[in-house]
Amino acid sequence: MIITIDGPAGAGKSSIARRVANELGFEFLDTGAMYRAVTWGVMQRGIAWDDVESLVEFADAARLIWQDDRIYLDDQDISEEIRTPQVTSHIRYLADPPKIRERITAQQRRIATGRDIVTEGRDQGTEVFPDAHCKIFLTASPEERARRRQRQLAEKGQVITVEEILASQNQRDLEDRMRPVGRLRAASDAIVVQTDGMSPDEVRGEVLRLVRECVQASAANSAPSDVTT
Numbered sequence: 001m002i003i004t005i006d007g008p009a010g011a012g013k014s015s016i017a018r019r020v021a022n023e024l025g026f027e028f029l030d031t032g033a034m035y036r037a038v039t040w041g042v043m044q045r046g047i048a049w050d051d052v053e054s055l056v057e058f059a060d061a062a063r064l065i066w067q068d069d070r071i072y073l074d075d076q077d078i079s080e081e082i083r084t085p086q087v088t089s090h091i092r093y094l095a096d097p098p099k100i101r102e103r104i105t106a107q108q109r110r111i112a113t114g115r116d117i118v119t120e121g122r123d124q125g126t127e128v129f130p131d132a133h134c135k136i137f138l139t140a141s142p143e144e145r146a147r148r149r150q151r152q153l154a155e156k157g158q159v160i161t162v163e164e165i166l167a168s169q170n171q172r173d174l175e176d177r178m179r180p181v182g183r184l185r186a187a188s189d190a191i192v193v194q195t196d197g198m199s200p201d202e203v204r205g206e207v208l209r210l211v212r213e214c215v216q217a218s219a220a221n222s223a224p225s226d227v228t229t
């Protein structure tokens with residue numbers, strides 16, 4: 001069974017998806033980490049960002065492994081390295097070209113094959129798993145997302161204004177919404193969860209409730225019907 005959780009940057013998808021997966025005993029896949037990993041790999045090799053052919057070639061050869069919540073590129077665990085602002089600001093070079101998305105999409109489908117999994121990203125319910133059993137689109141206003149991010153960073157001792165966060169977040173939202181393939185949008189059959197004014201616990205509770213409903217409905221649909229003679 002596949003559950004997709006899509007939404008914009010800073011909507012809290014990763015922590016919710018991880019939590020939902022834990023509660024249901026499903027696996028969890030962070031697809032943003034895959035785009036981040038190939039971006040980091042390109043930075044290490046010094047491939048020019050506008051050399052699309054070489055970027056595609058690199059993405060083709062890259063061995064991405066997602067295991068126990070860690071991401072490996074060619075056997076190297078780069079789970080921390082991929083979270084830098086430098087990686088974030090260059091992801092579009094790998095996330096925009098349709099040919100690269102094709103390869104990463106194929107890897108995501110391969111990882112999900114035969115598994116009960118919660119996958120999280122931008123295009124999971126639209127492009128990658130259009131037949132997913134349950135689709136959630138988790139969102140909040142840009143201001144709310146920026147305020148939450150600021151609080152998270154402050155807890156780690158990083159001081160940055162809401163305006164600064166908002167500016168880079170708006171830029172990412174724009175890039176994510178404009179790409180020709182795999183752009184950020186809710187699937188027509190996704191349940192949209194608007195989380196402004198909700199606490200993290202309330203969001204978790206609501207998403208879990210919706211997913212449980214979906215999983216039950218899906219199990220009921222696939223159960224063999226009674227045969228009466």
Ligand code: C5P
Nearest residue numbers: 009031032033035091095121122123176
């Ligand atoms: O989720 P996260 O913020 O780590 O994703 C990083 C970037 O990777 C996103 O801003 C988006 O550009 C790209 N991405 C994507 N498709 C996905 C997941 C992430 O294009 N399924």
